[in-house]
Amino acid sequence: MFCKNCGNALEAGSKFCAKCGENTGPLELQYYGVSTKRLVFMSLLTLGLYHFYWFYQNWKIVRNTERTYIMPFWRSVFLIFFCYPLFKRITDQADRHGYKSHSPVILALLYISILLFSGEVDYSVGVVLLDVLIEIILFLISILPLALIQQAVNFNNSKINPVFTTARKLSYGEIVLIVMGVLMTGGFVLLRLQSAGVNIF
Numbered sequence: 001m002f003c004k005n006c007g008n009a010l011e012a013g014s015k016f017c018a019k020c021g022e023n024t025g026p027l028e029l030q031y032y033g034v035s036t037k038r039l040v041f042m043s044l045l046t047l048g049l050y051h052f053y054w055f056y057q058n059w060k061i062v063r064n065t066e067r068t069y070i071m072p073f074w075r076s077v078f079l080i081f082f083c084y085p086l087f088k089r090i091t092d093q094a095d096r097h098g099y100k101s102h103s104p105v106i107l108a109l110l111y112i113s114i115l116l117f118s119g120e121v122d123y124s125v126g127v128v129l130l131d132v133l134i135e136i137i138l139f140l141i142s143i144l145p146l147a148l149i150q151q152a153v154n155f156n157n158s159k160i161n162p163v164f165t166t167a168r169k170l171s172y173g174e175i176v177l178i179v180m181g182v183l184m185t186g187g188f189v190l191l192r193l194q195s196a197g198v199n200i201f
Contacts, residue, residue: 031153056075
């Protein structure tokens, strides 16, 4: 094994290069830190749009820290393909610090299955309120995997940085997502009322 910085041969188990001092151990990433409550609240308020933002922020951290040529935007757009790799990265690092993570395979499968299932299944069971209830339940379940991964993120970050605190102020991106979420919620309610035969105007 050789140092990526200077090419010097490394001793087995060494964490630093003896020649240039480069850190040769696993990179310790401090992932996107928000409280679990905030993640759940933002997910509800934005009708799930926050999930794309969450994936984007974490992949951006990976790109900037590891200096790789990945594209966080597209990894968040096609998150069903990049969901598991991110979950695996986070849980592996948290586990190295003593955290007992849930299986990233199970969490990724649950998250992806709900995304695909909710988009393909016809909920028309004849009762509008029941249709809406099914959609709400599936949406709430979809938040669970991210909430569990976020707990691992916050544990990991606290071990890397003893003074770590979760983000408190809303970013401009989050504000835009909230506005979009409110508009989408209004449109969703109007469509459901119209499908129930309610004359709105």
